[in-house]
Amino acid sequence: MSDRFHFTLHATDGRARTGTIHTPRGEIRTPAFMPVGTAATVKAMLPESVRATGADILLGNTYHLMLRPGAERIARLGGLHRFMNWDRPILTDSGGFQVMSLAALRKLTEDGVTFSSHVDGSKHMLSPETSMEIQRLLGSDIVMCFDECPALPAPEEDVAKSMRLSMRWARRSRDAFGDRPGHALFGIMQGGVTPELREESAEALKSIGFDGYAVGGLAVGEGQEAMFGVLDYAPGFLPTDKPRYLMGVGKPDDIVGAVQRGIDMMDCVLPSRSGRTGQAWTRRGQVNIKNARHADDPRPLDEHCTCPACTGYSRAYLHHVFRAGEMISGMLLTWHNLHYFQELMAGLRGAIAGGRLDDFVADFHATRAEGDIPPL
Amino acid sequence: MSDRFHFTLHATDGRARTGTIHTPRGEIRTPAFMPVGTAATVKAMLPESVRATGADILLGNTYHLMLRPGAERIARLGGLHRFMNWDRPILTDSGGFQVMSLAALRKLTEDGVTFSSHVDGSKHMLSPETSMEIQRLLGSDIVMCFDECPALPAPEEDVAKSMRLSMRWARRSRDAFGDRPGHALFGIMQGGVTPELREESAEALKSIGFDGYAVGGLAVGEGQEAMFGVLDYAPGFLPTDKPRYLMGVGKPDDIVGAVQRGIDMMDCVLPSRSGRTGQAWTRRGQVNIKNARHADDPRPLDEHCTCPACTGYSRAYLHHVFRAGEMISGMLLTWHNLHYFQELMAGLRGAIAGGRLDDFVADFHATRAEGDIPPL
Numbered sequence: 001m002s003d004r005f006h007f008t009l010h011a012t013d014g015r016a017r018t019g020t021i022h023t024p025r026g027e028i029r030t031p032a033f034m035p036v037g038t039a040a041t042v043k044a045m046l047p048e049s050v051r052a053t054g055a056d057i058l059l060g061n062t063y064h065l066m067l068r069p070g071a072e073r074i075a076r077l078g079g080l081h082r083f084m085n086w087d088r089p090i091l092t093d094s095g096g097f098q099v100m101s102l103a104a105l106r107k108l109t110e111d112g113v114t115f116s117s118h119v120d121g122s123k124h125m126l127s128p129e130t131s132m133e134i135q136r137l138l139g140s141d142i143v144m145c146f147d148e149c150p151a152l153p154a155p156e157e158d159v160a161k162s163m164r165l166s167m168r169w170a171r172r173s174r175d176a177f178g179d180r181p182g183h184a185l186f187g188i189m190q191g192g193v194t195p196e197l198r199e200e201s202a203e204a205l206k207s208i209g210f211d212g213y214a215v216g217g218l219a220v221g222e223g224q225e226a227m228f229g230v231l232d233y234a235p236g237f238l239p240t241d242k243p244r245y246l247m248g249v250g251k252p253d254d255i256v257g258a259v260q261r262g263i264d265m266m267d268c269v270l271p272s273r274s275g276r277t278g279q280a281w282t283r284r285g286q287v288n289i290k291n292a293r294h295a296d297d298p299r300p301l302d303e304h305c306t307c308p309a310c311t312g313y314s315r316a317y318l319h320h321v322f323r324a325g326e327m328i329s330g331m332l333l334t335w336h337n338l339h340y341f342q343e344l345m346a347g348l349r350g351a352i353a354g355g356r357l358d359d360f361v362a363d364f365h366a367t368r369a370e371g372d373i374p375p376l
Numbered sequence: 377m378s379d380r381f382h383f384t385l386h387a388t389d390g391r392a393r394t395g396t397i398h399t400p401r402g403e404i405r406t407p408a409f410m411p412v413g414t415a416a417t418v419k420a421m422l423p424e425s426v427r428a429t430g431a432d433i434l435l436g437n438t439y440h441l442m443l444r445p446g447a448e449r450i451a452r453l454g455g456l457h458r459f460m461n462w463d464r465p466i467l468t469d470s471g472g473f474q475v476m477s478l479a480a481l482r483k484l485t486e487d488g489v490t491f492s493s494h495v496d497g498s499k500h501m502l503s504p505e506t507s508m509e510i511q512r513l514l515g516s517d518i519v520m521c522f523d524e525c526p527a528l529p530a531p532e533e534d535v536a537k538s539m540r541l542s543m544r545w546a547r548r549s550r551d552a553f554g555d556r557p558g559h560a561l562f563g564i565m566q567g568g569v570t571p572e573l574r575e576e577s578a579e580a581l582k583s584i585g586f587d588g589y590a591v592g593g594l595a596v597g598e599g600q601e602a603m604f605g606v607l608d609y610a611p612g613f614l615p616t617d618k619p620r621y622l623m624g625v626g627k628p629d630d631i632v633g634a635v636q637r638g639i640d641m642m643d644c645v646l647p648s649r650s651g652r653t654g655q656a657w658t659r660r661g662q663v664n665i666k667n668a669r670h671a672d673d674p675r676p677l678d679e680h681c682t683c684p685a686c687t688g689y690s691r692a693y694l695h696h697v698f699r700a701g702e703m704i705s706g707m708l709l710t711w712h713n714l715h716y717f718q719e720l721m722a723g724l725r726g727a728i729a730g731g732r733l734d735d736f737v738a739d740f741h742a743t744r745a746e747g748d749i750p751p752l
Contacts, residue, residue: 039700041697041704045704069692298453314453323444
């Protein structure tokens with residue numbers, strides 16, 4: 001059994017769940033936050049540092065990797081894990097979302113999407129079949145179906161049409177994926193903010209059968225209220241014995257709300273991107289280290305945080321190195337942010353296991369409401 | 377005795393020396409290479425990683441730190457060591473060299489140099505007295521005299537005039553430094569490529585008395601042959617019982633030649649700056665990781681190197697992340713370069729202690745002459 005991908009549910013608290021995803025490359029504790037390693041690196045971090053923050057799994061972007069350095073090249077070099085020196089699980093997206101948002105001159109047909117690379121203008125094709133092949137070449141542990149979704153708000157008939165295309169692509173993805181022991185294929189539910197479309201999508205996916213199910217088409221401009229509105233019912237359409245993955249989410253309060261609503265996995269560039277632009281996330285909310293108020297502040301970002309940035313450096317130092325354009329600024333703030341996100345996940349897992357999620361969430365919001373520590 | 381700065385000479389081999397500089401903040405094994413932490417960070421590195429490469433001491437730049445974040449601010453925050461999270465020895469330069477090469481609108485008088493900041497255009501003054509005060513505020517363990525030197529080649533009378541001004545400034549630096557147990561003040565020999573001027577400068581410094589002596593005014597455009605020409609005689613003018621520091625050097629073969637000629641300490645931005653521009657230094661010479669020949673190469677930069685870049689990553693990966701503009705490129709190559717430089721120093725120390733420096737140097741040149749490994 002050890003080489004089979006499977007999910008064990010340990011405890012629930014309300015709709016929230018905690019469990020373990022077992023893979024041949026290691027266990028993933030859920031709810032899990034997956035740092036994003038777009039181009040075979042979590043920006044500004046060494047992989048051992050990412051692991052030290054508590055991450056069990058990374059996300060890689062098929063779109064970026066197929067264009068540079070190329071999936072065939074990565075396969076020749078032993079696969080993405082070896083290439084980027086990360087031996088634990090990797091989930092790859094299908095490229096579908098990013099080809100629609102990043103590529104130039106894209107053209108969508110029933111077959112797939114043709115597009116020009118944003119790197120060098122070269123022509124490429126992504127379809128359910130090519131996406132499965134590229135993710136296989138990368139050696140991804142969790143492969144995502146190739147899908148398509150409109151930005152929200154969008155007319156319901158556009159959302160329905162897009163969802164049904166994605167369901168036909170889900171079938172083709174499943175067929176192309178085949179049987180790969182130890183590797184998982186996740187379906188992606190679409191349907192925007194319309195319950196009937198979400199249910200139709202979930203039924204279509206379940207009839208195909210997947211190792212896990214993503215809630216797609218959120219975090220695309222609809223706002224937290226609409227997102228939580230969908231999460232209030234959509235996870236209920238999915239099997240309870242498979243992991244549920246909310247793609248592209250999110251801010252700490254998005255994460256907490258999603259976990260409360262039964263989500264097991266999430267990913268977002270936020271902690272790493274914020275770290276490179278001088279934004280830190282703490283229990284007390286966001287800190288803009290660029291602000292002049294930090295220039296003489298000898299205190300750490302968060303005195304309770306055990307990350308290297310908080311145990312070794314003052315706000316004054318972090319302010320200085322950001323202003324001076326030094327790489328250590330992005331390195332330390334990214335580490336802090338990833339550490340904070342993983343600590344939040346560990347807190348959520350413990351609270352669910354202990355049946356005290358409501359108290360944990362109340363504390364989470366109360367501490368944030370206090371805001372950052374006042375200037376000295 | 378433990379809180380006193382002193383130098384112990386362990387062995388010599390020809391003119392080369394190996395020893396230990398004892399400071400209250402730790403020992404410095406000589407010959408020593410000091411990575412440069414210009415703005416309170418060795419670029420692209422965390423301080424614990426710099427230490428892991430084998431560095432016993434860092435260099436900080438007075439000119440940069442006085443302008444941003446300011447010496448008084450660093451003093452209020454507990455000094456440079458605490459500010460940058462490095463508790464081992466730090467040497468600071470005097471600001472003299474950099475104010476002449478970097479500042480705008482500088483004006484030199486007997487008293488010192490007035491200049492405008494390259495950061496914000498603000499007016500500043502550096503003199504022997506202000507340089508000593510700034511280095512005291514930073515908390516530097518090894519303080520350098522404030523001096524001045526012309527770029528080479530220069531007319532001998534300009535070199536002589538400049539050297540004599542620097543010697544008057546050395547006297548003022550010594551007086552301003554005062555008595556600071558546990559902290560050292562180094563004099564800086566000038567005199568260009570003229571033996572008589574070098575000797576005059578050395579005699580002036582010895583009559584004042586310093587804890588160590590730098591050979592200044594080299595690595596300023598004169599070339600390796602001229603530099604080695606000076607090093608063939610100039611260290612002989614200095615006391616044998618004090619450390620000798622060659623400022624701003626250099627490439628690996630410069631370092632080896634300087635150590636053969638009796639130099640104990642060196643510093644250079646080369647390993648860190650090269651790392652950020654895709655240049656690696658190995659036993660076999662320089663490797664330009666940008667080169668397309670590396671794109672599919674599964675081999676490490678140097679199969680014998682134990683640094684994280686060489687034990688975890690292929691040339692293909694390093695090529696990819698450099699091309700993609702990823703921060704991990706500068707992080708890994710800087711680490712490798714600093715590791716290689718420190719390994720070279722350890723090799724030189726061991727060879728001198730074992731009386732086999734000639735063999736070590738012959739091997740060093742023979743391995744470099746082989747050049748980088750051929751493409752697969």
